[in-house]
Amino acid sequence: MSVATETDRQGEAPSGTRPFAGFEWLLAGRYLRTRRREGFVSVIAGFSFLGILLGVATLIIVMSVMNGFRKELLEKIVGVNGHIFATPIDRPLDDYDVVSQRLRSIPGIKMAIPLVEGQALASSQTGNGGVLVRGIREADIKAIPFIGGNVRRGTLDGFDTAGGVAVGKRLADSLGLQVGDSINIISPKGASTPFGTAPRIKAYPIQAVFEIGMTEFDASFVFMPLGEAQAYFNRDGDVNVIEIFVDNPDRTQVVRDAIEADAPRPLVLSDWRQRNRSFFNALEVERNVMFIILTLIVLVAALNIVSGLIMLVKDKTADIAIMRTMGATSGTVMRVFLITGAAIGVIGTIAGLALGIVFAKNIKSIMAALNWVTGANLWDPTVRFLSDIPSVIDWGEVTSVVVMALVLSLLATLYPAWKAARLDPVQALRMG
Template sequence: MSAGAKATQRKGDTRPFAGFEWMLAGRYLRSRRRETFISVIAGFSFLGIMLGVATLIIVMAVMNGFRAELLTKILGINGHLLVQPIGSELDDYDAVAARLENLDGVKFAMPFIEGQVLVSGPAGSLGALVRGVRETDLRKLPLVSGNVRTGTFDNFDSSNGIAIGTRLARQLGVSVGDLVRVISPNGNVTALGVTPRVKAYPVTAVFEIGMSEYDGTMAFMPLNEAQLYFNQEGIVTGIEVFTDDPDSVGTLRPKVEEGAGRPTFVTDWRQRNVTFFSALEVERNVMFIILTLIVLVAALNIISGMTMLVKDKGRDIAILRTMGATRGAIMRVFVITGASIGIVGTLAGFVLGFVVCLNIESIRQAISWMTRTELFSPELYFLSRLPADMDSGETMSVVVMAMVLSLLATLYPAWRAARLDPVEALRYE
């Protein structure tokens, strides 16, 4: 081989990220008996990155699932816009609802009447919110009409019955066909004052929405019967407006106010639930910051492990420098070594988080069965199952953040290795 060819080969072998740099980095990642402690630190760094990334992905997915599930449940029962009368009773609700349904972006408008009552059954008495609606409107709510456990909504308007949630039925000790007593404080006016109104209704349907607050307190009654019961003949409490896009209520609200054709007070779902969703958003952001610290601590473990590795490999670094290895090559070797721990740990954490999110409810049930405890009480968390919704952009940002932190953690130890003086390193050898 000619001298020119040898020079060309030597130059190609020392290019950035050449094969020998990857070979050395891989060798430093493998454990020998003398380097067991360093390998243990590297192993803990790997586990820290993996668990930190997985925990961050799982928690953010669960928080997203909470918000999505609660939003679905709340907007599946309540309208995106609520239209209430100002100055006079809403007795022309059919005409107003028809005008609102003709607006672009409006799915349908549902007149309703509601009131707080006490419902009583064989097992006890509980407070409930009774909402009077028409059968045609009730069937437009798939969250209710599509989740009937027993009974039916057929001929609901003429049944003079009541539909209740599963938790409410269980607590009252009733099922389809049983009578429940409905007691309202706003009853008949007599010479002795106002007496509570008490009336028994048969249970025609039992539904399960999946949100404990609704399943335990919500009841539906035919609109005409509700008007008679609450002494509101011919009028309604308000009109729920359901839109094609819940996020467009801001632009649609002026059109609804104008399309109603009478003085009204219009509120949207964001105003009615602002405290709840704001608290959920704050909790989500705080959890992200706290859990990011886990990844940061794991990245700091990489710094300590790499620093010890550089100290242990001082003689090797000096020999490589005397053989012609550049400072850049030494730095790249240790960057590859440390970054490999972070990148592989991040990818392993992503896989672990993805698998856990896919099976989060099964894992919850298994842990509850093993510990004999209820880890996710519907009374406290509103939902009957543990949701998880992985957002692709959010998950990618977590992965990129962990990789960047891992890479940054390797720069200082690698720079220290590149700055090592071969004469000082070999002086006492």
């Protein structure tokens, strides 16, 4: 009786000490080691470990790329096009200077830029393509960081008076043009003649070439001096729209309310959320679906832990019975198998976390290396809008992924450990 009592004390953790005894860790470690007779169990444990590792790493990498993709697109779309768009209601916007100045005085607004916009065809001796022509003043185009801060060739100095245009790098490359070459701008809305409206064709020298980093913009934007654009599109000293840039894009509605309360004249207002709602909603749906799909990888790996532990319990039935007859409690047996299964999940999650963060932080270098090895461009900017693959690690999301993987791994160990603890030692010895 005293021997059994003493053994019970060894099997259970004393009050106030750690819940897992040293010999329980030792026994769990022995069960995790590969032995010839238990090779298949170890193979399942290995695949479970790899599944959790790859699942966690892939989740972190994919979510980081999706975050980077959304952040880059949002910054570039909103950074070039503005946050709020004001268009006239009752009469042409010929008092744009007064209106712009009044808008700039409203709290939360950092820029109000009058623009003339029109679609046209750009051509050269080597090709042609549709473009969006934007008439803008020199001070305003320099104030837009994604344009003024990304001039690759030429200069924007003297933009108002030089009579030239600024074009995107991909447009210049596709038309085979350099700074100083002439680009033909063709508009269907030209002069009226007795035979109808004749197209307007005018050649402009290229003064500057910019690169925003977003394929669609770099291949279609042509910036023209505001006065020249008004003459080209037959604007009688007015503009199409005033683009408003706010300090905080997430507080656009607050600024809109302030504009409506203090507008110098009737204006129709729209914002970047309205103009790009379907695009960003599609990105959000894709991001959520990818998270669900990749979570299934971790779930499958957790189920592999269940199957591996159940096989281990069946293989160790005799060992469990001997431990129980020597005085080990059901709690001791349960903790041994909890440690065994949890070790696979915890180590796999930590390894996946490390791999995912390293990959996400160096994804551009890794992509460049893969391009060099395969000899192919694995990131085609004409398909994916952006010139480079972006990555932004959201530590809150990383924490959620790690917690989810750990919880699934721990839950996967409960049933096999409970089954091991429920074994009847007498029946187990008889079966063994």
